[in-house]
Amino acid sequence: MRYARKSRKRINFVPDADVDAWLDSNPQAMISCPNQPGQLKLTRESCAKRYITANEPRWSNIGAEPFHIFVFKMNLIACRNCQVGAELASEIKVKAA
Numbered sequence: 033m034r035y036a037r038k039s040r041k042r043i044n045f046v047p048d049a050d051v052d053a054w055l056d057s058n059p060q061a062m063i064s065c066p067n068q069p070g071q072l073k074l075t076r077e078s079c080a081k082r083y084i085t086a087n088e089p090r091w092s093n094i095g096a097e098p099f100h101i102f103v104f105k106m107n108l109i110a111c112r113n114c115q116v117g118a119e120l121a122s123e124i125k126v127k128a129a
């Protein structure tokens with residue numbers, strides 16, 4: 033007996049947002065990272081968090097295991113001595129105080 037295949041409901045994973053229009057109306061919200069590959073765009077807060085996380089002392093004690101933590105640590109190396117991240121981190125600390 034052959035069963036009919038049930039159709040799956042299509043889920044749209046890409047939101048229907050006009051990204052270019054949003055970026056035009058919020059020019060200060062995102063920065064373009066000069067150090068990450070692919071001209072990564074991220075929020076100023078995310079950049080500051082990456083800089084702060086990269087400079088936490090706990091990342092200096094992690095070796096190659098577990099591998100997923102090692103990959104995360106390697107991903108933050110570019111942020112460790114980044115001038116852009118340092119400026120944004122100090123700016124956001126001032127805002128929080």
Ligand code: SF4
Nearest residue numbers: 065067079111114117
């Ligand atoms: S801290 Fe520097 S390298 Fe890291 S995301 Fe921000 S701009 Fe890019």
